[in-house]
Amino acid sequence: MEGNMSLSLKVWRQSDKNTAGAFENYKLDGVSPDMSFLEMFDVLNEQLIEEGKVPIAFDHDCREGICGSCAMFINGRPHGPLKGVTTCQLHMRSFNDGDTIVVEPWRAKAFPVIKDLVVDRDAFDRIMSAGGFVSVNTGNAQDANSLPIPKEAADEAFSAAACIACGACVAACKNASAMLFVSAKVSQLALLPQGQAERNIRAEKMVAQMDSEGFGACTNTGACSAECPKEISMVNIARLNREYIGAKFSSTAV
Amino acid sequence: MSWFSQTLTSSIGKKLLMALTGLFLISFLVIHASINAMIFYNDGGETFTHWGHFMGTNPIVRTLEIGLIAGFLLHIADGLILWKNNTEARPVNYAVNNPSANSTWYSRSMGLLGTLLLIFLVIHTAHFWIPNRSNQFSTGEELNLYQMMLDIFQNPWVVLIYIAGCISLFWHLLHGFKSAFQTLGWNHVKYNGFINFIGTAFSIVVPLLFALMPISIYLGWVD
Numbered sequence: 001m002e003g004n005m006s007l008s009l010k011v012w013r014q015s016d017k018n019t020a021g022a023f024e025n026y027k028l029d030g031v032s033p034d035m036s037f038l039e040m041f042d043v044l045n046e047q048l049i050e051e052g053k054v055p056i057a058f059d060h061d062c063r064e065g066i067c068g069s070c071a072m073f074i075n076g077r078p079h080g081p082l083k084g085v086t087t088c089q090l091h092m093r094s095f096n097d098g099d100t101i102v103v104e105p106w107r108a109k110a111f112p113v114i115k116d117l118v119v120d121r122d123a124f125d126r127i128m129s130a131g132g133f134v135s136v137n138t139g140n141a142q143d144a145n146s147l148p149i150p151k152e153a154a155d156e157a158f159s160a161a162a163c164i165a166c167g168a169c170v171a172a173c174k175n176a177s178a179m180l181f182v183s184a185k186v187s188q189l190a191l192l193p194q195g196q197a198e199r200n201i202r203a204e205k206m207v208a209q210m211d212s213e214g215f216g217a218c219t220n221t222g223a224c225s226a227e228c229p230k231e232i233s234m235v236n237i238a239r240l241n242r243e244y245i246g247a248k249f250s251s252t253a254v
Numbered sequence: 255m256s257w258f259s260q261t262l263t264s265s266i267g268k269k270l271l272m273a274l275t276g277l278f279l280i281s282f283l284v285i286h287a288s289i290n291a292m293i294f295y296n297d298g299g300e301t302f303t304h305w306g307h308f309m310g311t312n313p314i315v316r317t318l319e320i321g322l323i324a325g326f327l328l329h330i331a332d333g334l335i336l337w338k339n340n341t342e343a344r345p346v347n348y349a350v351n352n353p354s355a356n357s358t359w360y361s362r363s364m365g366l367l368g369t370l371l372l373i374f375l376v377i378h379t380a381h382f383w384i385p386n387r388s389n390q391f392s393t394g395e396e397l398n399l400y401q402m403m404l405d406i407f408q409n410p411w412v413v414l415i416y417i418a419g420c421i422s423l424f425w426h427l428l429h430g431f432k433s434a435f436q437t438l439g440w441n442h443v444k445y446n447g448f449i450n451f452i453g454t455a456f457s458i459v460v461p462l463l464f465a466l467m468p469i470s471i472y473l474g475w476v477d
Contacts, residue, residue, distance in 0.1 A: 012349075023349065073348060075350060075352065076348065076350045076351045076352030076353075076355070077352050077355055077356070081355075102349065102350040104348055104349060104350070107344055107346050107347065107348055108343060108344055109342065109343050109344065109345050110343070172353075172356055174340070174344075174353065174357075174362050175339075175340035175343055175344070176340075176343040176344040177265075177340075177343070179265075207264060207265070207266055208264070210265070211264055211265050214342070214343060215265075215343055216265070216339060216340035216342075216343030216344070217265035217266075217268055217269055217336050217339060217340055218265070218266075218269060218437070219340070219361065219362070219364060219433070220361065220429075220432075220433040220436045220437065221356075221357035221358070221361040221362055222356070222357055222361070223353060223356040223357040223362075226355075226356035226357065227356050234436065234441065235441050237436065237441075238436050238439045238440065238441030239439065239441075240266070241266055241269075241270075241436075241437055241438065241439040242439030244264075244266045245261075245266065245267075245270060245439065248257065248260075248261040248264075248267075249261070253257075254256075254257050
């Protein structure tokens with residue numbers, strides 16, 4: 001497809017975890033404004049392969065904004081300049097012909113770079129393993145409405161559950177704090193009856209794991225929520241604070 | 255580690271300590287601003303000295319003062335520890351960063367504003383509190399704080415330092431007041447408007463009142 005944009009790209013290249021990285025400059029012509037940002041990267045990578053160079057490694061999967069893979073820090077913002085979208089939902093029409101675009105990986109001690117723009121987000125999985133679940137024995141599905149849940153609680157839990165664990169909150173936060181992520185994961189269960197049994201221990205364990213991963217503390221700047229592709233609210237962080245402080249001072253786990 | 259120290263040394267616990275000591279220091283600012291505003295009676299310091307004497311000699315107030323010093327030290331030490339931890343959480347910085355797109359500069363600069371306030375606090379206590387308390391310890395007599403204010407605020411550089419201190423306090427409070435409630439988990443649709451209004455009003459009124467004191471004395475409005 002013939003396009004009409006020419007771009008200068010400045011992309012972080014790093015061959016592995018232990019090697020120092022640096023920016024590389026690329027020129028790309030014929031970019032259609034209708035391409036997604038990731039499609040533009042596909043075109044760039046094909047150009048690199050044709051030139052006999054190593055293509056740029058970047059995470060991507062669903063390309064429809066629900067998997068949370070496409071971590072790119074674009075011109076100083078996670079997922080680029082638009083609000084409430086992931087990189088795959090960002091289109092080249094958001095940029096101008098002749099623009100220089102700087103692309104970096106997420107920067108956090110807890111998210112080490114694996115290669116180029118790919119970072120290791122296993123820290124999030126370890127936080128989930130620490131308590132982000134309900135222990136329920138499987139069996140027959142219960143009758144509908146056997147567990148009454150207020151509509152408001154269901155909606156609020158659903159809004160928190162919209163978190164796709166992309167890590168934009170950590171990337172945007174000046175402290176590389178994971179509070180918005182953890183608060184969403186704690187909230188989605190704290191608001192529902194199924195989450196009550198492990199409510200206290202969940203908050204305690206998930207925060208302890210978050211701290212041991214090396215994420216920073218929360219300064220309440222609101223950068224996380226402003227950059228979140230799923231627009232997770234700061235109300236969840238206040239809830240996590242209540243859950244954690246309440247659990248610490250009331251639970252019998254010494 | 256006991257559950258209690260474990261709680262207070264967790265990331266949320268450190269923030270809880272910041273919020274509680276911050277709100278305690280805010281309550282101190284109310285008392286400090288109210289009593290010092292007695293100089294605006296412009297009665298040669300009579301009302302101010304009356305209340306200054308009460309604050310400097312009343313045994314309950316003097317006991318609470320120990321708590322105030324502890325509050326300051328905790329807030330400062332905890333703030334420095336958080337600043338260190340938070341800096342370490344991002345060892346490699348972004349080459350291009352545009353944080354003004356998602357947050358206010360003063361919410362991101364609480365450590366810097368706090369450091370400026372700490373420098374101001376050292377200068378300010380060296381002017382009044384330390385000489386006065388040392389004199390009380392050695393001779394049992396209070397110093398004439400009103401006369402000291404009139405003398406010290408004749409120097410335009412001192413007045414400028416005090417104004418800079420008040421400006422730092424304004425920005426620090428503008429984020430800190432509301433942030434403390436969020437840290438305590440008090441984010442509720444029924445109270446957010448009230449907290450925001452009181453937070454902003456407090457951040458403007460108190461530093462303005464403080465700044466007017468050296469300015470009024472320097473310009474001779476109060477003598």
